[in-house]
Amino acid sequence: MIGSSYVPTPEELAGRRAILNIKNFDDNLCFLYSILASLHPAKSNQNHVSSYRRYLPELKYDGLEFPLKVTDVPKFEQMNPAISVNVIVHDEEEEDFFPIYMSPNRDRQHHVNLLLLTPFPYGDQSHYTLIRSLSKLVARRTKHTNKTFVCEYCLHPFAQEHCLESHLPNCRIHKPQAVQMPTDNVMKF
Numbered sequence: 001m002i003g004s005s006y007v008p009t010p011e012e013l014a015g016r017r018a019i020l021n022i023k024n025f026d027d028n029l030c031f032l033y034s035i036l037a038s039l040h041p042a043k044s045n046q047n048h049v050s051s052y053r054r055y056l057p058e059l060k061y062d063g064l065e066f067p068l069k070v071t072d073v074p075k076f077e078q079m080n081p082a083i084s085v086n087v088i089v090h091d092e093e094e095e096d097f098f099p100i101y102m103s104p105n106r107d108r109q110h111h112v113n114l115l116l117l118t119p120f121p122y123g124d125q126s127h128y129t130l131i132r133s134l135s136k137l138v139a140r141r142t143k144h145t146n147k148t149f150v151c152e153y154c155l156h157p158f159a160q161e162h163c164l165e166s167h168l169p170n171c172r173i174h175k176p177q178a179v180q181m182p183t184d185n186v187m188k189f
Helices: 030-039 053-058 070-079 161-171
Strands: 083-091 096-101 110-117 127-131
Touching: 030 053, 030 083, 030 110, 030 127, 070 083, 070 096
Parallel strands: 083 110
Antiparallel strands: 083 096, 110 127
């Protein structure tokens, strides 16, 4: 999977106001713009490339090919030792989210969560967006109506922060995973 130029945000996700989708129509640098949007939040025109283009020299990306493949995210992290990145995808058919790359570098100064959009009408074209709030993004996974504390490894929401803290040591030792609930609500003995 690779990111490319602008892809519109699906209506279902746009209503959650959890992601920032930067409109890069003339290049394939959506990954870099999303990173910069996290590092330098714009007060106005947040989804315009012009708000972030001036910060491009701060990032090291020599030798990386754009649009950036998910498999090249570790190379970007190696070149930028202050930044760690997680990449999550949205499966429209199952209406759920799945982590596809979780950074092993959790102790860095800046951590960025990205959502890789691959909407149905655009076929193979994908697009990186910045996740501003994991809680809002996965809010439909729980009946809890207030802010939740989301595990970045399995995307499970917790109502209280101490529950997340006790969950993390067991979850972070595994590779990224997705929780799937059974569709059959009948218990058999």
